[in-house]
Amino acid sequence: MxxxxxxxxxxxxxxxxxxxxxxxxxxxxEAGIRYxxxxxxxxxxxxxxxxxxxxxxxxxxxSAPVLWCRKSLKSGTARVLVVNSGNANAFTGQRGRDAVxxxxxxxxxxxxxxxxxxxxxxxxxxxxxxxxxKFAHLLDGLAARAEPDRFEAAARAIMTTDTYPxxxxxxxxxxxxxxxxxxxxxxxxMIAPDMATMLCFMFTDAxxxxxxxxxxxxxxxxxxxxxxTVDGDTSTSDTCxxxxxxxxxxxxxxxxSRMGPALAEFxxxxxxxxxxxxxxxxxxxxxLSKFVTFxxxxxxxxxxxxxxxxxxxxxxxxKTAIAGEDPNWGRVVMAIGKSxxxxxxxxxxxxxxEHCVARDGERAAEYVEKTVAGYxxxxxxxxRIDVGVGKASATVWTCDxxxxxxxxxxxxxx
Amino acid sequence: MxxxxxxxxxxxxxxxxxxxxxxxxxxxxEAGIRYxxxxxxxxxxxxxxxxxxxxxxxxxxxSAPVLWCRKSLKSGTARVLVVNSGNANAFTGQRGRDAVxxxxxxxxxxxxxxxxxxxxxxxxxxxxxxxxxKFAHLLDGLAARAEPDRFEAAARAIMTTDTYPxxxxxxxxxxxxxxxxxxxxxxxxMIAPDMATMLCFMFTDAxxxxxxxxxxxxxxxxxxxxxxTVDGDTSTSDTCxxxxxxxxxxxxxxxxSRMGPALAEFxxxxxxxxxxxxxxxxxxxxxLSKFVTFxxxxxxxxxxxxxxxxxxxxxxxxKTAIAGEDPNWGRVVMAIGKSxxxxxxxxxxxxxxEHCVARDGERAAEYVEKTVAGYxxxxxxxxRIDVGVGKASATVWTCDxxxxxxxxxxxxxx
Numbered sequence: 029m030x031x032x033x034x035x036x037x038x039x040x041x042x043x044x045x046x047x048x049x050x051x052x053x054x055x056x057x058e059a060g061i062r063y064x065x066x067x068x069x070x071x072x073x074x075x076x077x078x079x080x081x082x083x084x085x086x087x088x089x090x091s092a093p094v095l096w097c098r099k100s101l102k103s104g105t106a107r108v109l110v111v112n113s114g115n116a117n118a119f120t121g122q123r124g125r126d127a128v129x130x131x132x133x134x135x136x137x138x139x140x141x142x143x144x145x146x147x148x149x150x151x152x153x154x155x156x157x158x159x160x161x162k163f164a165h166l167l168d169g170l171a172a173r174a175e176p177d178r179f180e181a182a183a184r185a186i187m188t189t190d191t192y193p194x195x196x197x198x199x200x201x202x203x204x205x206x207x208x209x210x211x212x213x214x215x216x217x218m219i220a221p222d223m224a225t226m227l228c229f230m231f232t233d234a235x236x237x238x239x240x241x242x243x244x245x246x247x248x249x250x251x252x253x254x255x256x257t258v259d260g261d262t263s264t265s266d267t268c269x270x271x272x273x274x275x276x277x278x279x280x281x282x283x284x285s286r287m288g289p290a291l292a293e294f295x296x297x298x299x300x301x302x303x304x305x306x307x308x309x310x311x312x313x314x315x316l317s318k319f320v321t322f323x324x325x326x327x328x329x330x331x332x333x334x335x336x337x338x339x340x341x342x343x344x345x346x347k348t349a350i351a352g353e354d355p356n357w358g359r360v361v362m363a364i365g366k367s368x369x370x371x372x373x374x375x376x377x378x379x380x381x382e383h384c385v386a387r388d389g390e391r392a393a394e395y396v397e398k399t400v401a402g403y404x405x406x407x408x409x410x411x412r413i414d415v416g417v418g419k420a421s422a423t424v425w426t427c428d429x430x431x432x433x434x435x436x437x438x439x440x441x442x
Numbered sequence: 443m444x445x446x447x448x449x450x451x452x453x454x455x456x457x458x459x460x461x462x463x464x465x466x467x468x469x470x471x472e473a474g475i476r477y478x479x480x481x482x483x484x485x486x487x488x489x490x491x492x493x494x495x496x497x498x499x500x501x502x503x504x505s506a507p508v509l510w511c512r513k514s515l516k517s518g519t520a521r522v523l524v525v526n527s528g529n530a531n532a533f534t535g536q537r538g539r540d541a542v543x544x545x546x547x548x549x550x551x552x553x554x555x556x557x558x559x560x561x562x563x564x565x566x567x568x569x570x571x572x573x574x575x576k577f578a579h580l581l582d583g584l585a586a587r588a589e590p591d592r593f594e595a596a597a598r599a600i601m602t603t604d605t606y607p608x609x610x611x612x613x614x615x616x617x618x619x620x621x622x623x624x625x626x627x628x629x630x631x632m633i634a635p636d637m638a639t640m641l642c643f644m645f646t647d648a649x650x651x652x653x654x655x656x657x658x659x660x661x662x663x664x665x666x667x668x669x670x671t672v673d674g675d676t677s678t679s680d681t682c683x684x685x686x687x688x689x690x691x692x693x694x695x696x697x698x699s700r701m702g703p704a705l706a707e708f709x710x711x712x713x714x715x716x717x718x719x720x721x722x723x724x725x726x727x728x729x730l731s732k733f734v735t736f737x738x739x740x741x742x743x744x745x746x747x748x749x750x751x752x753x754x755x756x757x758x759x760x761k762t763a764i765a766g767e768d769p770n771w772g773r774v775v776m777a778i779g780k781s782x783x784x785x786x787x788x789x790x791x792x793x794x795x796e797h798c799v800a801r802d803g804e805r806a807a808e809y810v811e812k813t814v815a816g817y818x819x820x821x822x823x824x825x826r827i828d829v830g831v832g833k834a835s836a837t838v839w840t841c842d843x844x845x846x847x848x849x850x851x852x853x854x855x856x
Contacts, residue, residue, distance in 0.1 A: 119805075348848050349852065376503070376533070433758070
């Protein structure tokens with residue numbers, strides 16, 4: 029088996045330092061919601077004029093904070109974001125809604141804004157009542173002492189089983205000036221985003237109306253977070269928000285009122301950032317020893333290619349074989365077959381890295397088990413598939429399934 | 443964690459002895475296809491007049507033997523069944539089809555029948571060419587020495603990672619006489635039947651036309667094998683066949699030409715047998731420590747209830763919690779939510795055994811973690827769910843996800 033470790037082998041040697049973004053300030057606290065000796069509460073204060081957009085879980089058992097954000101997003105504006113880790117406030121009934129209402133009330137007071145400009149996210153155990161009294165009184169002080177240069181601290185405060193904070197920064201030219209995009213997110217289990225990832229927060233100083241921002245986030249979520257999975261288990265709390273403070277307008281950024289070429293560079297930078305954050309989540313999947321990319325081509329549609337890639341990425345028996353460094357491409361064939369999407373069995377071609385293992389529906393003539401077994405010892409594995417029925421393609425990122433995943437999840441609550 | 447063992451804790455103390463069925467004879471051999479020192483080839487010879495019915499995998503990468511059986515089933519008759527373990531002959535291209543053709547030719551000669559009366563099934567590694575030359579020459583001798591009283595030997599010859607043979611017998615009154623139904627099947631990984639299970643063979647001396655037999659098998663597969671999963675991974679080789687030799691007609695069985703009340707008892711016995719065989723597969727799921735039943739009620743349709751139950755049964759994060767004896771019902775909420783089926787979050791009720799853990803969308807007032815944690819120490823866990831939107835219900839059987847599953851599948855081929 030590949031080695032697993034208490035820290036992901038893909039943890040960066042050093043955490044990137046994100047530049048400040050005009051109009052955003054952070055503060056964190058140890059509220060003792062569940063964890064001891066670490067931060068578990070994060071507040072982001074946003075300047076007046078900040079626009080907001082986001083995508084939220086499609087789960088039928090969505091958490092109380094998700095329902096709250098869905099309403100706030102309708103306003104298109106944002107002034108404060110409150111996130112806690114250790115408790116998801118999901119499936120907590122009226123008490124859960126009360127906890128959200130209390131948090132919103134205190135947050136609005138702290139940021140001196142309307143409650144509809146408050147965004148809330150919670151991550152952690154499902155079904156345990158969240159006692160917002162424990163931390164609501166802290167919000168006022170946190171808002172007062174929030175500082176711009178605190179992205180890493182903010183990213184650390186929202187972690188659960190993550191082994192490293194996940195931060196990305198990008199620059200883009202927009203409306204005649206340079207703007208910054210910063211984002212951070214968390215994993216690390218119960219990850220199969222269905223419109224967004226577990227929790228992801230992104231900030232920019234660009235001035236972009238919320239309706240345009242919404243189009244951008246929704247479009248890019250499809251090919252980034254929604255193409256990443258750790259265990260196929262969609263969270264009740266998936267939340268991916270983008271806040272645009274508009275500070276760049278003061279530096280002369282021309283206004284951008286609709287989707288179009290003026291947004292091309294910004295859109296590309298946003299896509300890159302979301303893609304990198306999504307990959308970071310897969311690279312910190314619970315208990316992983318390997319990062320795995322499935323590239324499916326030759327499909328009829330992008331949706332079909334994605335579904336086939338996800339069938340591979342969510343197959344326990346295939347993920348376990350990868351953990352065992354076994355080039356068991358028969359299990360790739362199985363996963364393609366079970367996806368239900370069109371594939372021409374007799375034209376299927378499969379590569380492990382550069383090694384073609386199967387061509388036109390049977391084992392490739394040049395296949396040498398020993399060579400491909402050698403490839404499987406790599407930390408990063410790419411499996412390419414051509415299903416032979418069309419021209420569409422999709423890429424999905426995931427990790428392997430190890431003993432460590434079982435250990436982490438067998439006693440998550442104890 | 444619950445203890446796992448090299449033999450399933452649900453392995454029966456003794457294998458049931460199945461009575462002979464007039465018109466069926468078995469023989470087995472050690473053909474050395476992959477395994478050493480155990481049988482891996484099984485032949486069932488069926489008397490003239492035997493009718494056949496069956497359901498096969500819906501996988502888009504179905505194996506060569508599955509495609510062969512699909513054609514043979516059109517004839518509605520059967521004279522010989524050949525099954526090998528150790529190699530699935532799936533994704534083997536032209537060579538795979540040639541291997542099936544060669545097997546069919548030799549089997550037809552051995553049983554002195556048309557090739558269309560031959561049924562073939564293979565189970566084991568996917569993608570390795572199957573050398574039928576290795577065993578085709580054995581078929582003649584096997585057919586000649588086949589004996590009626592060899593059900594256990596037949597069931598053992600088709601095992602792969604199964605830790606015990608799975609055999610069930612039932613009696614039913616039909617057309618004025620008693621008839622016998624015998625069946626056996628195998629698991630134990632890559633199990634999420636999509637129309638049938640991995641491999642299941644059933645025999646009866648009843649005289650029933652193949653068209654009626656087909657209706658019975660298809661109907662009962664839905665609520666038995668198709669409601670059972672080990673790991674959510676649908677095999678390329680799912681094959682479930684029922685053969686009726688018609689020997690009971692000689693004892694005076696009145697003919698049964700269509701579905702109706704005359705078949706009621708036989709239909710019930712067949713359903714019971716298929717259900718018990720399906721449960722046996724889940725009880726021998728790879729590496730399991732616990733057998734788990736999900737009973738979903740209050741759904742809009744049976745299909746919705748089944749989908750919700752399967753979402754629970756296939757959730758790695760929930761199955762791992764069960765292995766850890768953690769009553770983590772929040773993960774049940776997650777799985778219901780991700781299923782995409784209608785559920786009223788605020789009327790959801792969940793029981794672990796007799797213990798109500800959640801009622802009307804939040805933790806039940808009477809919930810005591812310690813009590814439910816005690817319940818989780820049982821070998822057999824039943825989780826009941828009421829989704830609060832309708833009156834339909836469904837039951838799905840599965841097992842937990844353990845370290846042993848990872849170990850078994852990380853080096854299955856090595």
